[in-house]
Amino acid sequence: DAGVTQSPTHLIKTRGQQVTLRCSPKSGHDTVSWYQQALGQGPQFIFQYYEEEERQRGNFPDRFSGHQFPNYSSELNVNALLLGDSALYLCASSSEGYNTEAFFGQGTRLTVV
Amino acid sequence: DAKTTQPPSMDCAEGRAANLPCNHSTISGNEYVYWYRQIHSQGPQYIIHGLKNNETNEMASLIITEDRKSSTLILPHATLRDTAVYYCIVRVPWDNYGQNFVFGPGTRLSVLP
Numbered sequence: 001d002a003g004v005t006q007s008p009t010h011l012i013k014t015r016g017q018q019v020t021l022r023c024s025p026k027s028g029h030d031t032v033s034w035y036q037q038a039l040g041q042g043p044q045f046i047f048q049y050y051e052e053e054e055r056q057r058g059n060f061p062d063r064f065s066g067h068q069f070p071n072y073s074s075e076l077n078v079n080a081l082l083l084g085d086s087a088l089y090l091c092a093s094s095s096e097g098y099n100t101e102a103f104f105g106q107g108t109r110l111t112v113v
Numbered sequence: 114d115a116k117t118t119q120p121p122s123m124d125c126a127e128g129r130a131a132n133l134p135c136n137h138s139t140i141s142g143n144e145y146v147y148w149y150r151q152i153h154s155q156g157p158q159y160i161i162h163g164l165k166n167n168e169t170n171e172m173a174s175l176i177i178t179e180d181r182k183s184s185t186l187i188l189p190h191a192t193l194r195d196t197a198v199y200y201c202i203v204r205v206p207w208d209n210y211g212q213n214f215v216f217g218p219g220t221r222l223s224v225l226p
Contacts, residue, residue: 004156035216043216056213102214
């Protein structure tokens with residue numbers, strides 16, 4: 001079992017550009033959540049996808065959008081990048097249900113210059 | 114905002130038990146307590162979770178007080194590889210099925226040789 005995999009591991013973008021990050025959930029998991037972690041802080045919830053729809057969203061602007069595919073994999077898109085978007089982006093997968101474990105990927109380190 | 118408070122840092126001698134406290138005085142009856150740890154900007158690693166009974170697995174034990182207002186994570190024999198930031202999280206449900214993690218700053222545990 002490969003667990004949660006994210007790609008790419010590192011990325012450097014210029015202000016104003018757009019970026020797409022990818023996540024493959026752990027086998028058997030159908031729910032994908034995305035988190036942003038700034039340096040020295042805990043992860044912050046961006047949004048969650050289930051059945052190819054955004055089910056819940058944290059306090060992030062519309063520049064952050066996502067998608068979930070029929071195979072449960074997911075993408076996070078960020079438009080009009082700002083320097084403040086530099087962070088570790090984490091994907092977490094879980095199975096539907098109230099009392100389930102969530103497994104995190106190793107993250108994508110995005111640097112905006 | 115996170116519903117938990119933790120000490121910012123702790124030290125523990127190698128081979129001794131590490132006891133990490135967490136306060137969650139506003140926890141509701143259906144909210145679970147989860148513990149994750151994060152080693153040097155890797156993705157958070159699941160440790161254990163519980164509702165009101167004490168829990169134990171191969172990694173750790175979770176002791177929840179009877180009033181559920183606080184808990185303690187116990188690593189029975191800490192090693193240098195247990196040096197990490199430990200997050201105590203109350204998983205907040207939106208409805209019967211959805212929930213997300215609200216991370217605080219965590220406790221930085223340093224295991225000393």
